Amino acid sequence: MATHSNQIPKDLVWEILAKLSVKSLKRFSCVHKSWLNLLENSDFKSIYYENLKSKTAYSSSLLLWRYFHDERSDRHIYENEVYLLSGERYENMVTLVLPNLFEEIGFDRIIDCVNGIICHYKKAGLNVKIGLWDPKTDEHKIIPPSIITNDPDFDAEVEIHGFGYDNVNDDYKVIQHICYCHNEFYQYEPALANWQIYSLKSNCWKKLNLEMTEKGGFGEGYVTYLNGVCHWRGGDKNGKEVLVSFNLSTETFRTTLIGWQQSDDIDCLTRTLVVLNDSVALISSFDENSHIEISILGEVGVKESWVKLFTVGPFPYIWHPMVMGNKCDIIFFMGNENHELASFDVISGKDFETPKPTSVPPGITEDEPGFDRRKLDLEMTKREHIDNASIAYLNGVCHWWGSEYATNGLEEEQVLVSFNLSTETFQTTSIVWLQENDDSPIRSLVVLNKSVTLIFSFTKNNRIEISIWVKLV
């Protein structure tokens, strides 16, 4: 081609350029004027997306975790759920139970999952424990405590910033930041704050003599790991949002500004840091019109190399966390009542079409033959507790008990709902019994002798009462 008189036609050139990384594309935009801003050309973009899709590696399974307030229960419970998704269409969803780090009630969180190893931690007040867990072998290691300056006036606050694999030294490392807060005046003492790194090989913490921007929040979406580098985002001293990229082997870092021209994006913006096609990417979701933008960082340290690759939406509702799936799709929890999981193909949905997520309710596979869900237009009392003691099945009828307000609107009465599976109708029966109100029995619904039975066990005097329903009214 060097001495050939002809040039390669444009469409073939595009085929070649579409295989390059964003970083190379930006660099080569200096070669020819028509190569400038190629990613803004929709024709080129479609070829680029196709390459992206085929390049995206298929990993065997995906870890998804979320931390949410369970609105169904009346107690203020924060549920922590960890799922392992696998399968072509994420049809296999397994709930993982993290090993317990200590007994106190606290917040269980996951930092990241690298090479199948999950780094999780638990905080209860000032007590923090970090663990490394391999769910496949069930090996669990609790990391030894950090280096803490014992000062009676100050409380140490630990914030874990990253977990990753140092491919140069074949080692797993954890990065954390410790700051000290005066327990009386609630002021931070910057002189005491420090960064520490833990190495699995040496099994100890080491102080780092570095000044890095801390991560901007505690939720998901602030940290990610890619190829031996831990990334996190936060606000620097000037209030600008930056990305810190910490190289685990050299133990040095680089900062990249996350700069966007929009001035109105500050209020309704939620961001998630992810990995897409071997680059760090930011998913920004704008609450106002539920659009999502995905921008990829071409080169760490170069703020101009942020390229907005996708704009998708609007979504009817979106909820966090979001994870990049295997095939250039975003997986997120729909903010509806059922907290269903949805997977949205970013490439095909790029033209602002109404997304058609493949909704995967936990535990149900769509491929089950004859599987059919229909809405029932009935008003029935919900069951009282989410445990197996409140439901029973007998002869084609499902029974459960719950409480509803009596017709006079004052008292709560217990009812038994009997739902006939064939006619798809239901009957309600009041559960009446004579006893004092402050006797709080624990009830179980069972089947005994071909009838529905309620077992009451009274905590006050440890007696058990069994009532059998002989006839349903």
Place this chain on the structure above:
Amino acid sequence: MELLCIRQWISGLLPTWLSAWCIKPVGGALVRQEPEYILLALMGSPLKKIMLCSSEKEIFSVEEQVMVQHSVIINNMIEDGSYNHEESKIPLDCVDSKTLKKVIDYCTHHTHHHNDNQEDLEAWDAQFLNVDSNGLYDLLMAANYLEIRNLLDLIYGTIKNMIKGKKIDEIRRIFNIKDHGFTPEEEEQNRKEYPHFY
């Protein structure tokens, strides 16, 4: 002759790649299809040859199946019947003899050796593309014209590796770009801003 003997005799006649055709998935299992039926169905076409004519009017004879498997253009020509086996030849005025020979070489090798392991195939491909830049360009244009997908992808991959990490001037040489389309001011601006690219 007994049926079994006939079968074995026919199996012995078939080239290996056709015997491979006799296996088809049936209900999840691989079942050997009776080779005699396959042979009857194909009635003389497996070893049928077609004629390709280069821009220099040189005629190349090649197995029909080989070209049909790789080139979408040739496959379409044969399927819609515009190619008459008895006397026609397919004129390929954009492809010179040297390139056409190489393309036929590529298709033939990949058809006959498709069962080889990945490493051997890749090694052969690397050796195949060990040509000068003129030759690479000619192959690219020929593969594009004939719509040979795997050869195209192979060449794209090679060019991509060639340009990775290269300076702007080198890339312009590789792509034979005489006029880069920037104004002198723009070009100077670029060179000042990104000196390490040049």
